[in-house]
Amino acid sequence: MPVLGVTSSPDASVGPKPRPRTGVVLATLLTCQLMIMVDVTVMNVALPGIGSDLDVGATGLTWVTHGYTLAFGGLLLLGGRAGDLWGRRRMFLTGVALFTAASAVGGLAPSAAWLVGARVVQGVGAAVAGPNALALLTTVFTEPRARMRALALYSGMAGAGFAVGLLVGGVLTQGLGWRAVLFINVPLGGLALLAAVRCLPAVPRRPGRLDLPGALTATAGVTALVYGFNRAATHGWGDAAACLALGAGAVSAVAFVAVERGAAQPLLPLSLFADRDRAAAYANVFVGYMASIPMFFFLSLYVQEVRGLGALATGFAFLPTAALMFALIQWVPRLLRRFGPGPITLTGSVSMVAALVLLTRLTTGTPYVPLVLAAALLMGCGTGLALMPLSVVIMSRVPQDVAGVAGGALQTIQQTGAALGLSVLTTVFGAASRGAAGPPRQVLVTGVTAAFTAAAVMAALTIPGTLAFRRRRRDEP
CATH class of the missing domain: 4.10.860 (DNA Excision Repair, Uvrb; Chain A)
Known part of the structure; x- marks a missing residue:
């Protein structure tokens, strides 16, 4: 077989195609997705402990997070296409194994360079596993309603994973230390691998060249x-x-x-963007993640630096957001079947804007209840309704021969949007802080509320995209 070519034979890593046990398959793929997305934010709460333990400064600490996001975001399209050509099951197993091994190595890190290297390898594993997990899901779940439900669950894991990462990071860091944040992936990844080997079906490779x-x-x-x-x-x-x-x-x-x-x-067929609904969904993924994901960073900064919460309490501050997103997972497929994506995502976008506008009212003395709690609930509802249906729109009717790269494009756009949003809002935060007067906590609040104002404007940009979706008939899956 040529180095860059493939045949249309089944994935050589398995024998005869088994009949998939859909419950176990779904649990395996969701576990993988949750691990990958949690690791985008889970280290944020652990950074102070890492800096103290490994004697690393602020610049080095940024690479603990950037190393993961750079490798993850940069290789997603390639990881998705590799699965289309060389076997999604094989590439998924390779990615999860790499991610799990790198987590163990990172947990043993004696130096910052060791840890950053492990985080980069984690990102590579995530980039290989993530899009192929999504492609496998569309392969296993072929009945329209079952596929819609599975995609909603998968998308819910993607969105809630950011909030869960802060919660898990706070609990593990305060209770067991920062190394536990990495070691927790080892048993989870090991179980996912065992289940995947036993239950994931063989998927025929697609003829073609990279x-x-x-x-x-x-x-x-x-x-x-x-x-x-x-x-x-x-x-x-x-x-x-x-x-x-x-x-x-x-x-x-x-x-x-x-x-x-x-x-x-x-590598990325431009025909993916020819469908009006899919193109609108990709656009809203980009803008929605620009506005929503940096919210976790700035609200975490506020509750820790202004309100004085510790790592554990900071994690629990985001529990309502994650809990509401998980609760919405079972409702989104039903709502999509009844109303279509337009009304659902419009409701979510308005809720997101409302949450961010509430957060512009923060002061140095604002208690968690009611304002911050209300914003956390609105953000959970907003991201759940505005972003969760987008994965369903993008992946539900995608041609099977490009499902991997379509999933890779989705996750690439997520990561790029989140990175752009954070950089823009950090600039807004810095400019507002430099122009503010008063004690340090007041200066920080001025910067944070300015960032939330800009985020609210970004979230409002998702509203035109929600109006672009075609109306669906009630009998259409």
């Missing part, structure tokens, strides 16, 4: 953009390295589109 020019330009472009946004968030938009990275990312993105337009077997 689009190397597309892979190189996509990986370089997304990595440069995510790095540039992260760099701008910590060093400002005038930073030369941030500007250079963003410029390189923009050039690579243009080159990628040009390559894909002329490629016989593109």
Whole structure:
């Protein structure tokens, strides 16, 4: 077999195709998704302990989070396409194994460099496992209603994972130390691997060849953009390295589109965006994650630095958001079948805007109840209704031969949107803080509320996208 070519034979890593046990398959894929998304935020609460234990400064600590997000975001398209060509089950198993092993190595880290290296490998594993888990889900669940429910569950794990990461990070860091944040992935990953080996079905490979020019330009472009946004968030938009990275990312993105337009077997078929509903969903994923995910960062900053909450209490502050998102998972498929995506996502977008507007009213003395609690509940409802249906819209009717890359595109857009949102809002926060007067806590509140004001504007930009969805007939799945 050629190095870059594949045949249409079944995935060679398995024998005869088993009949999938859908309950176990779904639990396995959801566990994988939760692990991957939790690890985007789980280290945030643990950073002070890491800095003290490994004697690393603020710059080094940023790479504990950036190392993961750069590898994850930069390789998602490639990981999804590799599954389409070389076997989704095989690539999923490879990604989960890599993620689990890197978690164990990171938990044993004697130095910051060791830990950052482990986080990068974790990101690579997540980029390989994530899109193929989503593609496997669309393969196993073929009945429209069952697929819609499974996609809603998967999307709920994606959104709630950010909030759960802060909760889990707080509980583990305060109770067992920061290393437990990494070690917890080992038993979870091991169980997911065992279940996957036994229950995941063999999926035929798709004939084709890897689009190397597309892979190189996509990986370089997304990595440069995510790095540039992260760099701008910590060093400002005038930073030369941030500007250079963003410029390189923009050039690579243009080159990628040009390559894909002329490629016989593109890494990302542009036809994915020809469908009106799918294109609107991708756009709202980008803008929605810009507005919602940085909210966890700034609200965490507020409750810790202004209200003086510890790691555990900070994690529990986000429990209502995560709990409401999980509660909505069972309702979203029913609502989608009855009303279609437009009214549901519009309701969610309005709820998101309302939550962020409430948070602009924070002061140095604002108690958790009622304002912060109300905002947390509204954000849980908003992200659940505004973002959860988008995965269903994108993946429910995607052609099977590009399901992996469609899932990779979805998660790439999520990560890029979150990175851009954080960098923009950090800039707003810094500018407002520098222009504020008063004691340190008041200055911080001024910066945080300015960031929430900008986030509310971003969230409002999702509303036009909700109006672009076609109306669905009630009998349409």
